[in-house]
Amino acid sequence: MKSFDVAIIGSGPSGASAAFELAKSGLSTVIIEKEILPRYKTCGGGLVFRGRKNMPFDISSVVEKEFFEVDTYFANTNLKFTTNRDQPIVSMIMRDAFDHLIVEKAKENGVTLLQNHKVLAISFGEIQTIHTSEGDVQAKFIIAGDGALSPVAKIAGWQETRNIIPALEYEVEVPVADFERLSKNVRFDVDVIPLGYGWCFPKKNHLSIGVGVFVKTKQKIDLKKYYADYLKTLGITEIINEEAHGFVIPVSPRTDTFVQKNVFLIGDAAGFADPIVAEGISNAILSGVLAAQSIIESKLDGVLASKLYHEKLENSILPEIRTGVVLSKFFYEKRALRNLFLKKYGQLLANAMTEVFMGERTYPKDYKATIRRKIKEVIF
Secondary structure (H helix, E strand, C coil), X not given: CEEEEEEEEXXXXXXXXXXXXXXXXXXXXXXECCCCCCCCCCCCCEXXXXXXXXXXXXXXXXXXXXXXXXXXXXXXXXXXEEEECCCCCEEEECHHHHHHHHHHHHXXXXXXXXXCCCXXXXXXXXXXXXXXXXXXXXXXXXXXXXXXXXXXXXXXXXXXXXXXXXXXXXXXXXCHHHHHHHCCCEEEEECCCCCEEXXXXXXXXXXXXXXXXXXXXXXXXXXXXXXXHHHXXXXXXXXXXXXXXXXXXXXXXXXXXXXXXXXXXXXXXXXXXXXXXXXXXXXXXXXXXXXXXXXXXCCCCXXXXXXXXXXXXXXXXXXXXXXXXXXXXXXXXXXXHHHHHHHHHHHXXXXXXXXXXXXXXXXXXXHXXXXXXHHHHHHC
């Protein structure tokens, strides 16, 4: 039976980044992946600069396009805001190539990759035994980077406390004229779907177009209908080819814990996507690195590693996400008040959001007082 210090379930950006960090320390590490790499992964594929600048190696070989300008529209209004930067605000990637690159870099540092190994069950103890479709693997620590649905979290006993929202994306080939027109900038269209937005992300030879609902609602929303309507908004009347991919995104963190039974949750398994725009890659990478650093610094002490991970999260990801959860509800649910607010402060807020994307700032901790003050200025 193969035995390691750390087993990472899932080869996405969070898991592969954790593996890369662990390998540098000399800890024996294995990535357990249920598919054969490279594999397609449903994702908008927009890597914001705060995530790209923290990568420990050059990723330009898998970047399809870079965008230094972002347009944000608000449906049924004349509100439009554009932000520009000298560095790429968003770099477009395809997840099969991006994820595979990080895994290959981790393997160069000594990480073992077990592909086509689906996790079936886990026997917990001082040493964890991971029962897979291709045999058993042992490790003292498990890092679960197995995505929004996270079978490992369920096996380890977590109850669902995240807010998980639906999204629908299509990889779309359009006529040359439409592609040239729509491939100049990244585009967000807020309110083209209730409580959410549509996006148009230009890739090398096609467009990634999608719609998502980013606030929990009891209302049944027909994503396909709003996607079809969004194509009209974009002026697309002819499609050469399209592939649909439905998926879910956790836009709030778990409320209990991120470690139990020596299992560490990272990325979407933990609920670390940005609550306002649902961008998850940058925090996925960061959380993977933080989990790895906690295990390394603890010298394989499970209690200390858990304590360190929670401390690192509280000092980085969690305060911003908790603020984002509240701001997201205001942004999507208080539409009339938000638009009134944007008429006066829209460009300022667009610039601030871009600064978040760039890693130049975080969401304000005094947001309640700031919002109340600004609303009074708008109304009175």
